[in-house]
Amino acid sequence: MSVVRSYLLVESRAEQESPDVPRFFELGTGLRRAGHPVTVFLIQNAVIGARAPAVTSLVDAGVEVWADESSVRTRGLLPEDYPEGVRLGGMPNLVSMLMAAGCVPVWH
Amino acid sequence: MAAPADGRSLFLGLIGAPYESDLFTTAVRMAEEAVRQGHQTTLWTCGYSTALTVTGLAPTKPRNLTEWDRDYPSSAALATHLIDWSAGRLAWLVCRYCAEERGASAQIPAVRIRPPYEFVERSRAADVSLVLGTK
Numbered sequence: 001m002s003v004v005r006s007y008l009l010v011e012s013r014a015e016q017e018s019p020d021v022p023r024f025f026e027l028g029t030g031l032r033r034a035g036h037p038v039t040v041f042l043i044q045n046a047v048i049g050a051r052a053p054a055v056t057s058l059v060d061a062g063v064e065v066w067a068d069e070s071s072v073r074t075r076g077l078l079p080e081d082y083p084e085g086v087r088l089g090g091m092p093n094l095v096s097m098l099m100a101a102g103c104v105p106v107w108h
Numbered sequence: 109m110a111a112p113a114d115g116r117s118l119f120l121g122l123i124g125a126p127y128e129s130d131l132f133t134t135a136v137r138m139a140e141e142a143v144r145q146g147h148q149t150t151l152w153t154c155g156y157s158t159a160l161t162v163t164g165l166a167p168t169k170p171r172n173l174t175e176w177d178r179d180y181p182s183s184a185a186l187a188t189h190l191i192d193w194s195a196g197r198l199a200w201l202v203c204r205y206c207a208e209e210r211g212a213s214a215q216i217p218a219v220r221i222r223p224p225y226e227f228v229e230r231s232r233a234a235d236v237s238l239v240l241g242t243k
Contacts (some may be wrong), residue, residue: 107239
C-alpha cells in the first residue's frame with residue numbers, strides 16, 4: 001500500500017529576519033496547488049507574522065496553518081488575536097504531524 | 109515517565125549558536141515530546157550548539173538579579189535531566205569536529221561525542237529526520 005506524502009513546513013523566522021520567509025510560504029502554496037497535503041507550522045519568531053498576507057494566502061490555498069501557542073505567549077501575543085484559519089497548537093501537535101507516515105518535514 | 113517506544117525513530121539535528129534564538133528550547137521541547145509519544149529520539153548537536161553540554165557549565169545559570177532566590181538550570185543540567193528521564197530513549201550526540209573546532213571537547217558524561225560522518229548515517233537510518241537551524 002502506498003503512503004500519501006504530505007509536507008510539513010516548519011517556519012521559525014519572522015519575515016523581517018529573513019527574505020526567504022515569503023519564498024518558503026510560496027513553496028507551501030505551490031505544493032498545495034500541485035495537489036499535495038501541506039501543513040505550515042509557525043514557531044518562534046514566525047508567530048509574529050501570522051497576520052501577514054503571505055499567511056492568508058496559505059490559508060486561502062488550502063494549506064493547514066498552525067501557530068505554536070508557547071511561542072505566541074512568550075512574545076506577549078494573545079491567542080484571540082490570531083486570524084481565522086490559523087490554529088493554535090503545541091509540541092504534541094507538531095510531533096504527531098512530524099512522526100506521521102509519509103510526512104516530509106522541512107525546517108526554515 | 110516516558111511512554112514505551114513504538115518502533116519509530118526521530119533524528120533531530122541542532123545546528124547554530126544556541127543563544128541566538130529560542131532554537132535550543134524548541135529542540136528540547138521537541139525531543140521531550142517525541143520521547144513522551146514513544147519514539148526513539150536522537151538529538152545531534154553541531155556548530156556552536158556543541159557548547160550546550162560542556163563540563164564548564166555549572167548546574168544553574170548565573171543568578172537573576174530580579175529574582176535572586178530562584179534557580180534556573182543550565183543547558184547542561186537540562187540535557188542531563190532529559191536524558192535520565194528518557195530511560196534510554198533519547199541519545200544526545202555531539203559532533204566531534206564541531207566541538208574540537210570550538211574548544212568544547214570536554215563534555216558532560218550524559219552525552220556522547222561522535223565523528224561527523226555519523227550525522228549522515230544516523231539521519232538516513234532514522235524514520236524521520238529534521239535539521240533545526242542552518243550553518
